[in-house]
Amino acid sequence: MDNNVCGRSDYEYLAEIGEGAYGKVYKAREIGVKQRLVALKKLNLPGDPETGIPPFMIREVALLRKIEYFNHPNIVKLLDVSACIRNQSLDLTLVFEYIDQDLTTFMSCAGNGLSLEKIKDVMQQLLKGLDFLHSNMLVHRDLKPDNILIGSRGEVKIADFGLARIYTYQIALTPCVVTLWYRAPEVLLQSGYMSSVDIWSAGCIFAELFLLRPLFRAFTEAQQLKKIFELIGLPSEEDWPKESPVRYSPAWGPTGVERPGTQLLSGLGMQGNSLLLECLTFKPSNRISASQALAHPFLAEA
Structure with missing residues (x-):
C-alpha cells in the first residue's frame, strides 16, 4: 500500500458513479500505456491522520487482498490501494476493475x-x-x-x-x-x-x-x-x-x-x-x- 502525501494522480477521472457514507466511486481511466477503465473507490477520513485508517477499512482492504490471490471470476478484482494525507485528513483510494x-x-x-x-x-x-x-x-x-x-x-x-x-x-x-x-x-x-x-x-x-x-x-x-x-x-x-x-x-x-x-x-x-x-x-x-x-x-x- 502506497502511503504518502498526495501527489499527481495516475488516473483521469471520467464520471462519478456512486456515493456512500465515507466517500465516492468514480469511473476513471489509467494514464499511460494501458489506458484501461477502472473504478476508484475514494474514501475521505476527516480528523487527525495520525490516528490511522479505521478498522473497517483495513478489514475491507485485507479481505480483498486475501481473495485477490485466487482471482475468482465472480469476485470484483482489486487492482491497487493507495493512502495519502490531504488537508489534515486521510485519503484512501481502492482501485477496482471497471464493470459496466x-x-x-x-x-x-x-x-x-x-x-x-x-x-x-x-x-x-x-x-x-x-x-x-x-x-x-x-x-x-x-x-x-x-x-x-x-x-x-x-x-x-x-x-x-x-x-x-x-x-x-x-x-x-x-x-x-x-x-x-x-x-x-x-x-x-x-x-x-x-x-x-x-x-x-x-x-x-x-x-x-x-x-x-x-x-x-x-x-x-x-x-x-x-x-x-x-x-x-x-x-x-x-x-x-x-x-x-x-x-x-x-x-x-x-x-x-x-x-x-x-x-x-x-x-x-x-x-x-x-x-x-x-x-x-x-x-x-x-x-x-x-x-x-x-x-x-x-x-x-x-
Missing part, C-alpha cells in the same frame, strides 16, 4: 422481464462467488443488487466488502448489517448468524430477478419480519432462536412452517420454487448452502 453496471440497473432495463435462462445464469455465477467466499471462511453480510456487478459480456461479480467478516461457527456479529430488504430473519431477530445470511440474501435476489421488484419491501425490522412470515409461514416456537430479545408470538404471521413444494412465486415453476424455498428457510442450519444450491436441479441443468 450493477444488478439494480440491469433489472431496471429488463423491460418485459428476464428469461428463465438469464435468471439461472445470474444465479449460477452469484452462487459460485458465494461458494468461493464461504469456502474461504468469509461472509459478505451486505449482499444486495447494488453490490452485484454485471459486465458487458454477462459476467457477474460480487463487490463491496465493507461489511464482510471472517466467520467461525455461530459467531456473534453486529446486528446492523445487510440492507433491510435482504436481511435474514436471524439478523432481524438479533441472534447469532453465519454464512447462511448470504444465502437468504441470494434467495431475495433470486425472487427479485423474476419479479423485477424486491420480494420483501418494508421500512422497519418488525414490518420486515411480518412480510417474511406472510410468505413462508410462521416457524415453530422450537425453531425461534432462544437468544433473541424478540419474543415469539402467533401474532407475527400465519402459522405453519414452510412446506416443501409450496409455490412461493407462481410462474417460477416447481424446481425454481423448490430452490427459492430452500434459500428462504427460516432456520439457518436448514438453509441450503451455496454449493448445494449449485447442484440443485433448477441450476444443475442450466
